[in-house]
Amino acid sequence: MSVAPSSPSETVAPAGERLVSVExxxxxxxxxxxxARSVTVPSVSGTLGILPRHQPVAASLKAGRVRLRTPDHPTAEIRIGGGFLVVDDDDVTVLADDAAWVPAR
Structure with missing residues (x-):
């Protein structure tokens, strides 16, 4: 299994910041x-940024990097080979053809 940044079990950061739940x-x-505080994905129409309280959306994704700003890491990146994105309420689901962590710089 992959090594992943840890995340809090709550949907709100300690300072009361609203977060999105990502899978x-x-x-x-x-x-x-x-x-995560925010998620950035490579959609076929261009880069799409997702913040808490985002409008519901479904989008096709192209190969590229998914960027996650988590409460305990500045930015984590996952390389995907394409797929789909679904956003509903504060739930973000990335259905990827494949995925691999991008090493920190």
């Missing part, structure tokens, strides 16, 4: 699940 799923199962 990155590949054909082999859940690659990563946790909370």
């Amino acid at each position: 990155v799923v590949t054909p082999s199962g859940v690659f990563w699940s946790g909370d």
